[in-house]
Amino acid sequence: MLTTNCAFLENEILDVARLFKRRPASITHTFRYEERGVFYNEFEVDGESYSFEDRGQVCDEIELKRLERRFAKLRLYEILSEKYGEKMPWGALTGIRPTKLAYTEIEKGGDFKTLFKQMQVREENIRLVEEIINAQRGIYEKKDGNTDVFVSLPFCPTKCAYCSFITAPIDKTRQYMPAYLDCLEKELQAAKGSVKNLRSVYIGGGTPFALDVADLERVLKATNGAMKSGSVEYTVEAGRPDVFSKEKLQLLKAYGVNRICINPQTFSDETLKKIGRKHTVADFYRAFELSKSYDFTVNIDLIAGLTEETPETFERGVEKAIETGAENITVHCLSLKSGAKLKEEISYIENERISEMIAISRKLLSESGYEPYYMYRQKYQAGNNENVGWTKPKKACVYNIDVMEEVADNLGVGANAISKRVWNGEGRIERLGSQKDLPTYIAGVGETIAKKRKFFE
Numbered sequence: 001m002l003t004t005n006c007a008f009l010e011n012e013i014l015d016v017a018r019l020f021k022r023r024p025a026s027i028t029h030t031f032r033y034e035e036r037g038v039f040y041n042e043f044e045v046d047g048e049s050y051s052f053e054d055r056g057q058v059c060d061e062i063e064l065k066r067l068e069r070r071f072a073k074l075r076l077y078e079i080l081s082e083k084y085g086e087k088m089p090w091g092a093l094t095g096i097r098p099t100k101l102a103y104t105e106i107e108k109g110g111d112f113k114t115l116f117k118q119m120q121v122r123e124e125n126i127r128l129v130e131e132i133i134n135a136q137r138g139i140y141e142k143k144d145g146n147t148d149v150f151v152s153l154p155f156c157p158t159k160c161a162y163c164s165f166i167t168a169p170i171d172k173t174r175q176y177m178p179a180y181l182d183c184l185e186k187e188l189q190a191a192k193g194s195v196k197n198l199r200s201v202y203i204g205g206g207t208p209f210a211l212d213v214a215d216l217e218r219v220l221k222a223t224n225g226a227m228k229s230g231s232v233e234y235t236v237e238a239g240r241p242d243v244f245s246k247e248k249l250q251l252l253k254a255y256g257v258n259r260i261c262i263n264p265q266t267f268s269d270e271t272l273k274k275i276g277r278k279h280t281v282a283d284f285y286r287a288f289e290l291s292k293s294y295d296f297t298v299n300i301d302l303i304a305g306l307t308e309e310t311p312e313t314f315e316r317g318v319e320k321a322i323e324t325g326a327e328n329i330t331v332h333c334l335s336l337k338s339g340a341k342l343k344e345e346i347s348y349i350e351n352e353r354i355s356e357m358i359a360i361s362r363k364l365l366s367e368s369g370y371e372p373y374y375m376y377r378q379k380y381q382a383g384n385n386e387n388v389g390w391t392k393p394k395k396a397c398v399y400n401i402d403v404m405e406e407v408a409d410n411l412g413v414g415a416n417a418i419s420k421r422v423w424n425g426e427g428r429i430e431r432l433g434s435q436k437d438l439p440t441y442i443a444g445v446g447e448t449i450a451k452k453r454k455f456f457e
């Protein structure tokens with residue numbers, strides 16, 4: 001239970017407490033700011049009292065809030081870390097985008113490494129952020145009007161047991177497909193004038209290849225009809241190896257798609273069975289081989305922390321992923337959102353093993369010439385770790401960088417697509433989500449189009 005006299009800090013203090021496997025039964029927090037630049041934080045944690053006095057330079061109201069937040073989180077982290085004898089990979093940082101924080105520090109003329117050290121981020125994670133910022137050079141661009149387009153296809157062949165995305169098996173949703181495609185066409189047509197400077201297009205899911213050839217062609221045709229997709233990075237998150245076919249790949253090529261995802265998740269057939277993926281490792285290789293002659297940039301997704309996998313199994317998987325020569329490899333850490341109990345058990349039981357897996361992936365990928373180029377953390381991420389996208393030099397995905405760093409607008413069409421407008425100068429971001437379930441989205445598409453048009457004015 002938490003009480004604080006600083007309401008805006010409540011969630012952030014709770015986020016710090018949630019980092020730990022053991023939690024205090026009660027936290028009482030009192031904050032005072034009496035003199036210029038002196039911050040007082042007092043905590044009572046399970047009956048024990050702690051008080052801190054920190055100093056920082058305050059030039060405006062925004063900086064004041066930033067420092068209030070920073071000191072309160074850091075001090076609680078120190079108390080709990082000492083109390084429970086546990087240190088976290090990202091120290092007292094709880095946000096999902098450490099690189100954004102680093103950019104903010106750099107833009108203020110500061111050194112993000114000093115801040116990260118103060119927040120007790122592990123040395124290797126400070127290095128990771130530095131490498132990501134280096135890999136983003138030349139792509140990262142803070143310019144209003146830059147826009148990425150996302151087309152949502154929330155259909156899958158079957159639902160994988162671990163998956164936290166809003167998507168459903170196509171057998172249950174096929175009846176909505178014709179109306180859904182009508183809506184996408186309308187949305188894309190209406191979006192024509194809204195895109196100022198197109199940076200990339202991403203048709204994602206779900207599993208876009210769960211659609212049959214004719215339906216997929218409708219989506220590609222509508223996308224290309226609405227914007228000059230062929231002239232920019234154009235990704236289709238084709239997805240699960242069991243739905244790949246030559247016809248679908250040819251279609252992508254014909255419509256100017258230049259990047260695809262073929263996702264094994266793991267290179268163990270045993271794990272694939274346990275997580276209900278309904279395909280084998282051989283299916284992955286078949287899909288990969290099939291795609292080779294089309295000269296796409298290929299991304300493959302892996303997940304660390306899948307059911308009963310050991311660091312050794314995972315290591316073999318990373319080696320095999322590297323052997324494929326894919327330009328991009330994304331390493332996710334398992335994050336379970338539903339079923340709080342299970343979610344918590346997994347996060348904490350697996351802590352050490354997941355951190356070991358992540359360390360292995362970083363070592364193997366760096367040694368093989370891959371660079372980390374974007375990352376994000378999620379709540380309930382196993383081991384308090386992160387997801388990292390790795391790339392061969394000069395093959396980084398623009399879409400992933402823009403989305404994670406939040407420097408460009410995102411025009412999302414379809415169910416559960418979240419559009420975003422960014423005013424870089426003011427540091428302001430607004431979001432507009434659309435309905436999550438298919439019938440509601442379909443029924444409300446007229447209103448969605450009107451809202452979106454206004455949103456992008």
Ligand SMILES: C[S@@+](CC[C@H](N)C(=O)[O-])C[C@H]1O[C@@H](n2cnc3c(N)ncnc32)[C@H](O)[C@@H]1O
Pocket residue numbers: 156162163164165205206207237238239240241262263265301302303332333334335336337
């Ligand atoms: C939107 S999914 C689409 C990929 C595609 N449908 C497939 O399964 O091949 C993107 C990626 O998120 C990752 N993912 C999904 N659920 C996850 C979870 N619970 N924890 C960690 N990563 C997850 C998987 O690696 C997946 O490939």
Ligand code: SF4
Pocket residue numbers: 155156157158159160163164165167205206207239240
């Ligand atoms: S196929 Fe992909 S999006 Fe669909 S349920 Fe599995 S991991 Fe999730």
